[in-house]
Amino acid sequence: MKKTLAAALLGASLLAGGAYAAQQAPAPAPQDRPMRGGDIGKADANNDGVITRQEYLADVDARFAKLDANKDGKITKDERPDGGEGRGARMMSRTDTNGDGAISLEEQRAQAIRRFDRLDANSDGKIDQAERDAARDRMRGMMERRAGDKPAAN
Numbered sequence: 001m002k003k004t005l006a007a008a009l010l011g012a013s014l015l016a017g018g019a020y021a022a023q024q025a026p027a028p029a030p031q032d033r034p035m036r037g038g039d040i041g042k043a044d045a046n047n048d049g050v051i052t053r054q055e056y057l058a059d060v061d062a063r064f065a066k067l068d069a070n071k072d073g074k075i076t077k078d079e080r081p082d083g084g085e086g087r088g089a090r091m092m093s094r095t096d097t098n099g100d101g102a103i104s105l106e107e108q109r110a111q112a113i114r115r116f117d118r119l120d121a122n123s124d125g126k127i128d129q130a131e132r133d134a135a136r137d138r139m140r141g142m143m144e145r146r147a148g149d150k151p152a153a154n
Helices: 002-006 012-024 055-068 087-095 105-119 131-151
Strands: 074-076 100-106
Touching: 012 105, 055 105, 087 105, 100 105
Parallel strands: none
Antiparallel strands: 074 100
């Protein structure tokens, strides 16, 4: 849920500038890309390259409001872009702590705070580029280990 929600916002304002910049210079290597992209980077409201807890929670609130189509204060599987199936169902079950089949803003914020705290390695209330890179590298390592566990396709 948290990853799906995190990917739902703020891309349109970056398209025009990004397209122009892409025409002017070669694309940077992944480790040299600015913090702006991705799930977490979209929460950087003031574009200073650092995401505070307040910025992150404001982004969570905005994405929640967008997904809560009927404005009842809950996100049900019918309101999710994936219909609450597959990976979305697993994320929804982890976030729906009271088991009512819907995610409240409080549940969503609690999940977001847990994720923020995992990423904020030095516990300073901010996620900087180094912390974001470290999280990306951990995720990449996990995915590579999982891929290594799968039998080879014939």
